[in-house]
Amino acid sequence: MIYEVTVAERTYKVELSREDASWQCKLDGKPFPAEIVLRSDGVYSILIEGKSYEATQEHTPLGNNIVVGRHRFTPTVRDPRSFRSLRRADSAAQGSKKITAPMPGKVVRILVAAGAQVEAGQGVLVVEAMKMQNELKSPKNGTITKLNVAEGSPVEAGQVLAEIE
Amino acid sequence: MIYEVTVAERTYKVELSREDASWQCKLDGKPFPAEIVLRSDGVYSILIEGKSYEATQEHTPLGNNIVVGRHRFTPTVRDPRSFRSLRRADSAAQGSKKITAPMPGKVVRILVAAGAQVEAGQGVLVVEAMKMQNELKSPKNGTITKLNVAEGSPVEAGQVLAEIE
Amino acid sequence: MFKKLLIANRGEIALRVIRACREMSITSVAVFSDVDRTALHVGKADEAYHVGPANASESYLNIEKIIATAKRCGAEAIHPGYGFLSENPKFARACEEAAIKFVGPKPSAMEIMGSKTRARQAAMAAGVPCVPGTARGLTLAEAEIEGAKIGFPVMIKAAAGGGGKGMRVVRTAAELPSAFETAGSEAQRAFGSGEVYLEKLIENPRHIEIQVLGDEHGNLVYLGERECSVQRRHQKVIEEAPSSFLDSEMRRRMGEVAVRAAKSAGYTNAGTVEFLVDSERNFYFLEMNTRLQVEHPVTEITTGVDLVHLQLRIASGEALPFQQHDIVMRGHAIECRIYAEDPDNNFFPSPGKITRLLQPSGPGVREDSGIYEGWTVPLDYDPMLAKLIVYASDRPSAIARMKRALNEYFIGGIQTNLGLFRRILDHPDFIAGRIDTGFLDRLLSAKENGAVPVNGLSEIAALSAALFSAAAPSGNHGSSNGVMPSKAKGAASSGWKRVARAEGLRNL
């Protein structure tokens, strides 16, 4: 299997093949001396010339992360065969900017109407969660082209609340 | 659903039905006031007139146990509809007695030959595991009718090693 | 000792009290709201009763409902934990009237210490040093006179206040009128009383507090101090005992003053006297918290006493089992408060499902938590998930141990402030003990000193992402022993699909 994985602004070509019980892998065409075992607690134990790494996967409402030791990565995986792609919903947006809910909660105030002009950093709406009111700001100067929620509506993490053109 | 469950030498008729999100249940025909929730860690949290119980399931090579609080039970579940039955392999044996391996390991010595007469408590074979040699004894007076292993053979937990008639 | 105790709280503190009950052979009773039916404290208590909807004012703050529940199940006492009803004299009174023992001080003591102005008056009357200022509510006119007397900069504070609301720093007389007005209306909105007063502003103070403990036979002792200067917006984040700023002489003086302040209010059971300490080691009475503190474990570990056990013994009428001179602090303890919030994104709260949980253990590590893997953290309550406490023989070893424990700690699926602690523990000022209540805000406003160097780790991450992708669809490979853990698999595939959907890809 061949995957294109983008991690920390770099894209790697990862080739995986299984020989009897063990994984062989190449990184950007070069053999990568990784000795890999999947532990039954869902952790990959990886030995590379003696250095020991534990890699696990984190499932979040915004997609999957990879955690190596204590470092969290948000990879984009592209499988040329199936074109199935793992990518964070928010990073998918190109061009027009979106305001997405960073957490589940309830919209308690909408500060600007659809169609209104906003400046970067201007508050657009307020979402309440865990007894805290959190103001979501416009990522850019522009016009509110979409306002997908009303005051009082519950929102899910990652839900697109507004779009700015 | 109706189940016949035998626990600690007693057999109960357990009737389960779901009304919208919650379980209703009857025990031996009488309504049982259990308020039941399955937590996503696989534990049933059960409230009975305020008393709180946590029930979880334990999977072992010899079958499934139910653990309530710190108490372990080995139930036999019989589902009259499908006749699917959960029962410990060893408890299934009627009549002739079997010697099963209590743990995975290796047979290091066989103390009596097939066909030999043995008395209850007499050593039949020795299984080594975790640096310890463990002598398995005959459960009754009788004749060794079957000897399924040889010295040196590895054994699984629950495997029938010998039968005494 | 009580036979049955109701815990009018949730989360880690409910678990903490449940454990104490189990250790003292007391039947523990939990209460829960609609969204907490699957919370850990419900399953771990001996009994559990529903007290209302998610909204705390109708459940965990519902005095009538909680008292009625206690009566119904025959609880002889109620432990309020912290927050919720713990500092509400009305609740303590209601318990009294229902002949249920409230585990805490008498309502009268709570009332005195509950009002900033009355507490301040009591403290001054007892000869406890207070921040120069007015002890009572003021008109603007009075404020202008007092401000001049005290000398600017001054702080405007709400009499009924807390948590920074109704607070304003005023550096010149000119700023006073507008600040006075806004502080007053803010206080009105927040606490239903616009009463405000003035205090001298202590620049970059430390927040150091003294734990006191009194029985109902007139014995009252202090159990050393806690250093709580690492705060974000008046919210404690890291606490330590002892404070590297105090010597035994100053500890004794602050302790004796704290005992005086508590005695002046006829205080009993566990309480905390908070002080501001300036750079010249002057200390000023700030306020008294009439309950068990979140950070009580660092005191337990360094003094070797169990505060919750003692709260219950005291409430049941027992005398303190020790005297002041028996109390010896040993070693150093640090506590980190683990919050479900995102330090990289305005500290937005982060409720949701905990998809993975690895908890630290081993030498010198204590974890008090109310969470489990698979639990969905509700969005209705405060975001504290757990407390991680470490102990070692000295402060540097304790810091090193905390970093080790943080490395073992992993909470997946939601955002937490776990990563923030490493930044703090690695900061030269923290290491040197140069901390004040402004330390953390300064650290946060400072640029992240570059992303953490991930030497070669990104290759590993890339490889792992590919491995999980390969394992996800079928699940019959991707494992050395042919076994694909249902946990990883189930979640993984769903994770993939979800994202694919989010991108409108249908060719799965």
Place this chain on the structure above:
Amino acid sequence: MFKKLLIANRGEIALRVIRACREMSITSVAVFSDVDRTALHVGKADEAYHVGPANASESYLNIEKIIATAKRCGAEAIHPGYGFLSENPKFARACEEAAIKFVGPKPSAMEIMGSKTRARQAAMAAGVPCVPGTARGLTLAEAEIEGAKIGFPVMIKAAAGGGGKGMRVVRTAAELPSAFETAGSEAQRAFGSGEVYLEKLIENPRHIEIQVLGDEHGNLVYLGERECSVQRRHQKVIEEAPSSFLDSEMRRRMGEVAVRAAKSAGYTNAGTVEFLVDSERNFYFLEMNTRLQVEHPVTEITTGVDLVHLQLRIASGEALPFQQHDIVMRGHAIECRIYAEDPDNNFFPSPGKITRLLQPSGPGVREDSGIYEGWTVPLDYDPMLAKLIVYASDRPSAIARMKRALNEYFIGGIQTNLGLFRRILDHPDFIAGRIDTGFLDRLLSAKENGAVPVNGLSEIAALSAALFSAAAPSGNHGSSNGVMPSKAKGAASSGWKRVARAEGLRNL
């Protein structure tokens, strides 16, 4: 301090040392055998190297391989843990020759204390009270003379021995010849030396040991005692500090004697001097263990020192950071050794897959373990899985806390001795501190005082079994929120099928 350290061990002690390394910024190196590739210590160490097949003699006991591994990866020191190579002077020598620091005493000290007879000679020379008897190997003729001198009952012991092998109790002169013969040949088989000696039999002794710690600058202190009388077949099961049998005066005397014994062998680093104590409070030197003990945590918790940190500091040449008079014991600590064995079935060992793991935490609880949920405990090594240690201000509270922690502890899929501890902790003799090395065997031979009363719990169990059955096949119900945990489901259904197969039912 060393930059890199290799740990020649596995399981919880490997984790213990890895944690110490992390706390001291030392790069930790693990070694593993074929069956330990997925063991926790491999993943948690900074580096890990394969050293051979499952059979310990070819891996964890393979001196050449381990030294070569240390050289290859550039480790400056090796921590042997306990067991395996920890008391092997050859290994210590091999380290010396390879210019790798062995974390422990000098080989010469290990050799003296490694031989029962030489240790006894050294102890007596140092004026340490020993059990009356012969200090050297004997012929049968000599044994008969000595036996008469000492007076029966006597104990025959193997000079090279340990763990009860080559030991015989002889109550009359008549029994001596046959016992001498069998003990000798048993010793020959077990240790390659048939040398045996005689000791006066101490009836129902306590096993109490003193922790000593010496640096390489001539400082040597004792760190209080450990009460280890709760044993099964000379195998410790529960350890405590302090011993309820000792007063401070006797503690001081035993401590000073232990230090003398250690000094007589030129002892450095951590070691333990074991004593037998009779009912008249006479104590007799038993042997010295020249390594870190399994039960070291109870000493760490009560004295507030970190023994592994200190082992590494001492090995790197540092002087002890304290003197004898700085050592103060506080509170009470108890340790339970969790074994994979079945107390209800001849203590048969129980390797296999851990299908569920719930670990205790909260106040006063420390867990040192080397296991995780899903891990398969190999059948090749000793069955200790973890150590559960609790601390409280006094012994009764510590016992109560241990019971609370045991209630929170659940290891599913294999048999463990968790249930046994409750029987011990509830036993009136244990509660009263009336324990000797025969206590546990007496308790075990006594009838279980009836099955534990399961008041109404069997109804709950029946209901739950039905619920899990209902949930297993489809998994789209059985949950209040529609979500069926993959963990429970996956495992459940497979569990059902397995059993069905076992019964030859095919109509699934």
